[in-house]
Amino acid sequence: MPAASMKTTAKKLPGVARAAAVRRAMDLMAIPGKSKQESRVAEYIVARLRDAGIPQSAISFDASVRDIPGGGEIGNLIVKLPGMLKAPRRMLMAHMDTVPLCVGARPVRKGPVIVSKDAHTALGADDRAGASVVLTAALEILRQKLPHPPLTLFWPVQEEIGLYGARFADLSKLGQPELCFNWDGGDPEVAVTGATGDYNMEIEIAGIASHAGVHPEHGVSAIAVAGLAVADLVENGWHGLIQKGKHTGTSNIGFVHAGEATNVVTPHLRLHAEVRSHDPKFRQRLRDEFENAFVRAAKKVKNSRGETAKVRFVADLKYESFRLDENQPCVRSAFRAIEAVGLTPCARISNGGLDANWTSARGLPTVTLGAGMLEVHTVNEALDIEQYLHACRIGLLLATAAV
Numbered sequence: 001m002p003a004a005s006m007k008t009t010a011k012k013l014p015g016v017a018r019a020a021a022v023r024r025a026m027d028l029m030a031i032p033g034k035s036k037q038e039s040r041v042a043e044y045i046v047a048r049l050r051d052a053g054i055p056q057s058a059i060s061f062d063a064s065v066r067d068i069p070g071g072g073e074i075g076n077l078i079v080k081l082p083g084m085l086k087a088p089r090r091m092l093m094a095h096m097d098t099v100p101l102c103v104g105a106r107p108v109r110k111g112p113v114i115v116s117k118d119a120h121t122a123l124g125a126d127d128r129a130g131a132s133v134v135l136t137a138a139l140e141i142l143r144q145k146l147p148h149p150p151l152t153l154f155w156p157v158q159e160e161i162g163l164y165g166a167r168f169a170d171l172s173k174l175g176q177p178e179l180c181f182n183w184d185g186g187d188p189e190v191a192v193t194g195a196t197g198d199y200n201m202e203i204e205i206a207g208i209a210s211h212a213g214v215h216p217e218h219g220v221s222a223i224a225v226a227g228l229a230v231a232d233l234v235e236n237g238w239h240g241l242i243q244k245g246k247h248t249g250t251s252n253i254g255f256v257h258a259g260e261a262t263n264v265v266t267p268h269l270r271l272h273a274e275v276r277s278h279d280p281k282f283r284q285r286l287r288d289e290f291e292n293a294f295v296r297a298a299k300k301v302k303n304s305r306g307e308t309a310k311v312r313f314v315a316d317l318k319y320e321s322f323r324l325d326e327n328q329p330c331v332r333s334a335f336r337a338i339e340a341v342g343l344t345p346c347a348r349i350s351n352g353g354l355d356a357n358w359t360s361a362r363g364l365p366t367v368t369l370g371a372g373m374l375e376v377h378t379v380n381e382a383l384d385i386e387q388y389l390h391a392c393r394i395g396l397l398l399a400t401a402a403v
Helices: 018-029 039-051 125-144 222-235 280-300 329-340 355-361 385-400
Strands: 059-061 077-081 090-093 107-110 113-116 151-155 179-183 190-195 197-206 240-244 247-258 268-277 310-319 346-350 366-369 382-384
Touching: 018 039, 018 107, 018 113, 018 125, 018 385, 039 059, 039 077, 039 125, 039 151, 090 125, 090 385, 125 151, 125 179, 125 382, 125 385, 179 329, 179 355, 179 385, 190 329, 190 355, 197 222, 197 280, 222 247, 222 268, 222 280, 247 280, 268 280, 280 310, 310 355, 329 366, 329 385, 355 366, 366 385, 382 385
Parallel strands: 090 151, 090 179, 179 366, 190 346
Antiparallel strands: 059 077, 077 151, 107 113, 113 382, 190 366, 197 268, 197 310, 240 247, 247 268
């Protein structure tokens, strides 16, 4: 904890209506809304805000959907509230989409947690619990008539498939917030102050088809090229967990598609892979090693005419890494709020991607906080109710600048 951390008497701080907050999270988790299909989630949030008295003029959607690959139903949902306190603008955010496994979830309480009644679906606490934390903060401010600084409430789309909402958000609509807080995770004591960066790679190998029984020597197998390239990466330590001196990273080949028949020398292969590292220069090195391995392999596989395969390699920076100093205003504020609800704050660096990667990279340093999620992206996903309620209180304290 920083030396400037303060303890605040809990009884002086605003509280949260527990039953309403839990019901809100369950309502949101029950709404189908995988990436690119978030409109019903947005409709629910907007309806609750309008019911509470927020004017339509304060609510907008940006045009990010026009820039996102493959489009989508809607852009990011943005709500801007004027301040009652003279203080820097704060932004609270959480993405609206879920992974496809959550579609059809029926949230039910089971002791201290909420789970999906359907054993074949995930719950969708990731990130409907976070979306509910942000919504709850706004509704409690209105219900209790709490003073607050200027606020931006930001619900991005399409986080699960590439952080697209945050990546393509129209920053001019956010009101230049100086302190930014994102909810997407488990333990409410944890403040994620940094995360890795990620290149997505699409590799296509164009070989030469031939009859595999009559004239295999006339063909150039795309599968053979890919096999040599992958073996090269494994043998030289560029696949999986990568440690080269002081530099570390990870890589993975997650998708391969090739061939339709065993009697044809396979002429085409498509492969998707990723490399991650907190060090941008080393991440570029990982990307280059992948490309070089496939180019080398293509030169080694020749047919009887000396012909070789062609390699098409495309790498997209899915998100840039970031790391916040613990003296950053948003981090210090998060620590104080966590401590104020009786928890012990700690900072953590993530090896996954967050919307905070892009908001931080685009000039809005953002700390990410937990909302009580457990075993996300699996059919065993659950929401710890007490942890979620801690997150709601933390969100309200940050929204009101009460600590």
